[in-house]
Amino acid sequence: MDILQTLKDLWEGSGFHSFLVDGGWKNLIMIAVSCVLLYLGIKKKFEPLLLVGIAFGCLLVNLSYFTPESTDALYHPQLWSDFLDHNSEYYHSYGRIMSEGGLLDILYIGVKAGIYPSLIFMGVGAMTDFGPLIANPKSLLLGAAAQMGVFLAFFGAVLLGFTGNQAAAIGIIGGADGPTAIFLTTKLAPELLGPIAIAAYSYMALIPMIQPPLMRLLTTEKERKVKMEQNRVVSKTEKILFPIIVAMFVILLLPSTAPLIGCLMLGNLWRECGVTERLSDTVQNALMNIVTVFLGISVGATTAADSFLNLQTLFIIVLGLTAFCFSTVGGLLVGKLMYALTGGKINPLIGSAGVSAVPMAARVSQIEGQKANPSNFLLMHAMGPNVAGVIGSAIAAGFLLAVFG
Amino acid sequence: MNMYLLAAVQSAESGTKIGIGDAAVTAIFGYCVVFFGLVLLMCVLYITGSIFKSKESKAAAAKVDEKIVEKKPEPVPEPPAPAAPGSAGHVKLYNVPDKEAAMIMAIVADKMQTPLNELRFISIKEVK
Structure with a gap:
């Protein structure tokens, strides 16, 4: 046995050696990025349930993947390139992924097939009380207005040279809805999944910092002080009918929204119908947690250095922030319009909750409202636009999928 | 278009x-x-x-x-709910223990940045 040769082989086969050759330094940067994300998730509590998983997936993939020939890698971007290549013999071959893929490749199948985002939506539906929206259907206008950022970022992305598919995936960051962003991106531009998912979840976590300056800029002290009347009580029957009606109308309007809206409303029906407590409980807790585990690390796996460290990622980060800001602005402007039309009965601050980050955006409206008037309680009023935003972003995603899918 | x-x-x-x-x-x-x-x-x-x-x-x-x-005979009115201890005025409590009522009033006073003795609570009722 040639000990020196063995040692040399071991050294050359190690990740440490890989840092020194063939752009391995990029992986080193990504490992640093993953550590920053871990810090933000753990220490700063930025969407920790997903960000910690995404960051660790990012760490794992950059520790194990250096070249397309890396057989020990947990995730193989090359396999997925072939999977998406119409001219490849492995086009849409899940069999090859199962036989040749690493752990993260196999977990990623759930993302690629759109299973995880839909199941997350089911859990969101089971956790959401649509009562404030049913009591005040005008909230839907605010949820629609707050999708402005989606389409402005889409337009901006086209201006920056992205393809239509990529621009659509980038734009949906403005919907402030992680599962929707992941769902649409895997369908339209899977090569951008890593940066888009990280941008979407990072900005969702930063909503308490992004929205308040815009809210103060676009509203007057008088508007922020408005106290809204208490919503009417919604009957149990209305709450049961709501998911059925929404599923019928929205899916008939845009069939491409069926996976997201269908799962969202099924989860909500389980919650409200009163005879499926066990299922509702499982979807809200156990299933949601399991899917979050798989979703986080498999999305993190798409941040291999070669595909992440480029100018596109920087553009996506900037466009994502733009999308978030304009979505907030859209909601606030329509909120101001409703304030004017109702003779000052609606506090425009609830408009910013139209971005669908539930319930963080509604909490921001509540906090800003109370800063202006300590006796103001806007939370339940803001929950209406907030959950309307979830439906709105799903419709926006459905439209973009119908056009570019 | x-x-x-x-x-x-x-x-x-x-x-x-x-x-x-x-x-x-x-x-x-x-x-x-x-x-x-x-x-x-x-x-x-x-x-x-x-x-x-x-x-x-x-x-x-x-x-x-x-x-x-x-023309049913009018139901006998329920005895008034007990007032919360230590509060100004008469606060009627419905299915709310005294301690929780006191906490709720303290939180409301704190959030409104108004002394408790300047607030008037009519009743506190648990919404199920």
């Missing part, structure tokens, strides 16, 4: 970049579709809401009529 949108669709199918005009039309059209979908939903919710409201009011009116016809 349809021609522009069709052009956008065709270019997306081929996986190429789309023109600025197509992108603008797609963005405006998409925003309109989102509004259309949610306005449609809003109308449906208003209709179902009004149906339920009218049903409820009819049911309430029917109950009142029954009471008049039957």
Whole structure:
């Protein structure tokens, strides 16, 4: 046995050696990025349930993947390139992924097939009380207005040279809805999944910092002080009918929204119908947690250095922030319009909750409202636009999928 | 407009970049579709809401009529709920323990930045 040769082989086969050759330094940067994300998730509590998983997936993939020939890698971007290549013999071959893929490749199948985002939506539906929206259907206008950022970022992305598919995936960051962003991106531009998912979840976590300056800029002290009347009580029957009606109308309007809206409303029906407590409980807790585990690390796996460290990622980060800001602005402007039309009965601050980050955006409206008037309680009023935003972003995603899918 | 949108669709199918005009039309059209979908939903919710409201009011009116016809003896009024200890005025508590009532009042006073003795609580009721 040639000990020196063995040692040399071991050294050359190690990740440490890989840092020194063939752009391995990029992986080193990504490992640093993953550590920053871990810090933000753990220490700063930025969407920790997903960000910690995404960051660790990012760490794992950059520790194990250096070249397309890396057989020990947990995730193989090359396999997925072939999977998406119409001219490849492995086009849409899940069999090859199962036989040749690493752990993260196999977990990623759930993302690629759109299973995880839909199941997350089911859990969101089971956790959401649509009562404030049913009591005040005008909230839907605010949820629609707050999708402005989606389409402005889409337009901006086209201006920056992205393809239509990529621009659509980038734009949906403005919907402030992680599962929707992941769902649409895997369908339209899977090569951008890593940066888009990280941008979407990072900005969702930063909503308490992004929205308040815009809210103060676009509203007057008088508007922020408005106290809204208490919503009417919604009957149990209305709450049961709501998911059925929404599923019928929205899916008939845009069939491409069926996976997201269908799962969202099924989860909500389980919650409200009163005879499926066990299922509702499982979807809200156990299933949601399991899917979050798989979703986080498999999305993190798409941040291999070669595909992440480029100018596109920087553009996506900037466009994502733009999308978030304009979505907030859209909601606030329509909120101001409703304030004017109702003779000052609606506090425009609830408009910013139209971005669908539930319930963080509604909490921001509540906090800003109370800063202006300590006796103001806007939370339940803001929950209406907030959950309307979830439906709105799903419709926006459905439209973009119908056009570019 | 349809021609522009069709052009956008065709270019997306081929996986190429789309023109600025197509992108603008797609963005405006998409925003309109989102509004259309949610306005449609809003109308449906208003209709179902009004149906339920009218049903409820009819049911309430029917109950009142029954009471008049039957001329039932008036129920004996419930004894007044106990007042919360240590608070100004008379606060009626419904299914709320004293300690929780005191905490709720303290939180409200703190949030409103108003001394407790300047606030008047009428009643505290647990909503189930």
